[in-house]
Amino acid sequence: MSVFPGLLFLLLVTMAAAGPLRLRPGFYSETCPPAEFIVRDVMRKAMIREPRSVASVMRFQFHDCFVNGCDASLLLDDTPNMLGEKLALSNINSLRSFEVVDEVKEALEKACPGIVSCADIIIMAARDAVALTGGPDWVVRLGRKDSLTASQEDSNNIMPSPRANASFLIDLFWQFNLSVKDLVALSGSHSVGKARCFSIMFRLYNQSGSGKPDPAIEPGFREKLDKLCPLGGDENVTGALDATPRLFDNQYFKDLVAGRGFLNSDQTLFTFPQTRKYVKLFSYDQNEFFKAFIKGMLKMGDLQSGKPGEIRTNCRVVNSRPVDVLLES
Numbered sequence: 001m002s003v004f005p006g007l008l009f010l011l012l013v014t015m016a017a018a019g020p021l022r023l024r025p026g027f028y029s030e031t032c033p034p035a036e037f038i039v040r041d042v043m044r045k046a047m048i049r050e051p052r053s054v055a056s057v058m059r060f061q062f063h064d065c066f067v068n069g070c071d072a073s074l075l076l077d078d079t080p081n082m083l084g085e086k087l088a089l090s091n092i093n094s095l096r097s098f099e100v101v102d103e104v105k106e107a108l109e110k111a112c113p114g115i116v117s118c119a120d121i122i123i124m125a126a127r128d129a130v131a132l133t134g135g136p137d138w139v140v141r142l143g144r145k146d147s148l149t150a151s152q153e154d155s156n157n158i159m160p161s162p163r164a165n166a167s168f169l170i171d172l173f174w175q176f177n178l179s180v181k182d183l184v185a186l187s188g189s190h191s192v193g194k195a196r197c198f199s200i201m202f203r204l205y206n207q208s209g210s211g212k213p214d215p216a217i218e219p220g221f222r223e224k225l226d227k228l229c230p231l232g233g234d235e236n237v238t239g240a241l242d243a244t245p246r247l248f249d250n251q252y253f254k255d256l257v258a259g260r261g262f263l264n265s266d267q268t269l270f271t272f273p274q275t276r277k278y279v280k281l282f283s284y285d286q287n288e289f290f291k292a293f294i295k296g297m298l299k300m301g302d303l304q305s306g307k308p309g310e311i312r313t314n315c316r317v318v319n320s321r322p323v324d325v326l327l328e329s
C-alpha cells in the first residue's frame with residue numbers, strides 16, 4: 001500500500017484549510033471598530049423577535065463552509081446564469097432567516113461601507129448565536145472575502161442527508177480535516193433549533209427500507225414523534241432538535257444517550273462505537289463539549305476555496321463590475 005496518495009491528500013486539505021487569506025482576530029479593529037458589536041446587537045434583536053432565528057443563522061456556517069470554503073456563496077440568490085445554493089437539496093424549504101444576515105449587512109454598510117465581508121458576518125453571527133443562547137463565547141478569526149459565484153451542484157454533492165450514518169459522516173468530515181471528535185462536537189449545534197417531519201419520516205416508518213421504525217428510538221419518544229409526524233401528515237411541521245431547543249447546552253447529548261435524538265444523523269452518533277465515546281463524554285461534561293465545539297467551529301471556519309473574492313455590498317448578489325473587468329475574468 002502506498003502512503004503517498006494519503007499524504008498528498010492531507011497536504012491538499014491542509015493547504016485548502018490554511019488558504020491564501022491570512023485570517024486573524026481583530027481584523028476589523030482599525031477599519032471598522034464597531035463591527036463585532038453591531039453583529040451581536042442585530043443578532044440579539046433577532047433572537048428577541050424570534051428565538052429560533054439565531055439557530056437558523058448558526059446553521060449557515062456549516063452549509064457555507066463545507067461548500068467551497070467559508071465565502072458566503074450560500075447567500076447568493078439565483079440569477080439567470082447561476083443556480084445558487086439556496087435551492088440545493090439540503091437547503092430548499094429548510095434554510096431560513098436570511099433576512100437577519102441582510103439586517104446585519106445593512107447596519108455594517110451604514111457604519112463602515114464596503115469593509116466587512118458577508119463571509120465574516122456568517123462566522124461572527126454563528127459565534128453570537130451560541131453565546132446568546134447560553135453557550136460559550138470565543139474569539140473568531142476574520143478577513144474572509146465573498147465569492148463571485150455559487151454552486152448548487154457542489155452543495156448537492158457535499159451536504160449530508162439526515163439519513164446519514166456515523167461512518168459516512170466520519171468520512172465526510174475527515175475530508176475537511178475534521179476529526180471524529182470534531183464531528184460529534186459540531187453535531188452538538190443541534191442543541192438549538194428545529195427540524196421538519198420531512199427529515200425523519202423514513203426513520204419513523206421505513207428505516208433502511210425495513211417498513212419499520214429505527215429501533216434506536218426510545219419507545220416513549222417514538223410515540224411522541226409519531227403523533228407529531230403521522231404518515232400522510234404535513235411534513236413541514238417542525239419538532240425541537242433536543243429537549244431544550246432555545247438553550248445551547250449538552251442536553252442534546254443526554255437525549256442521544258436516552259435514545260431521544262431527533263434526526264437519524266444524530267442518534268447514529270450514539271449507535272456507533274467510534275462516536276459513542278464522545279457522545280457519552282459530552283453528555284456528562286458540558287465543559288468538554290464547549291471546548292471541543294469551539295475548536296471545531298474555528299477549524300470549520302478556516303476552510304477556504306483559495307479563489308478570488310470581494311466584499312459584497314449586498315450579501316445576496318455579487319457586486320456589479322465595469323465591462324472591461326468582466327471581459328478580463
Ligand code: HEM
Nearest residue numbers: 055056059062094160161162186189193194195196199265
Ligand atoms: C453532521 C452532519 C449534519 C447533518 C446530517 C445535519 C442535518 C440537519 C437537518 C436535516 C436539519 C433540519 C432540516 C430540516 O428539517 O429542515 C438540521 C438543522 C440544524 N442544523 Fe444540522 N446537520 C449536521 C451538522 C450541523 C452542523 C455542523 C451545524 C452547525 C455547526 C448544524 C446546525 C444546525 C442547526 C442550528 C439546525 C437548526 C436550524 C433551525 O432551527 O432553523 N448542523 N441539520
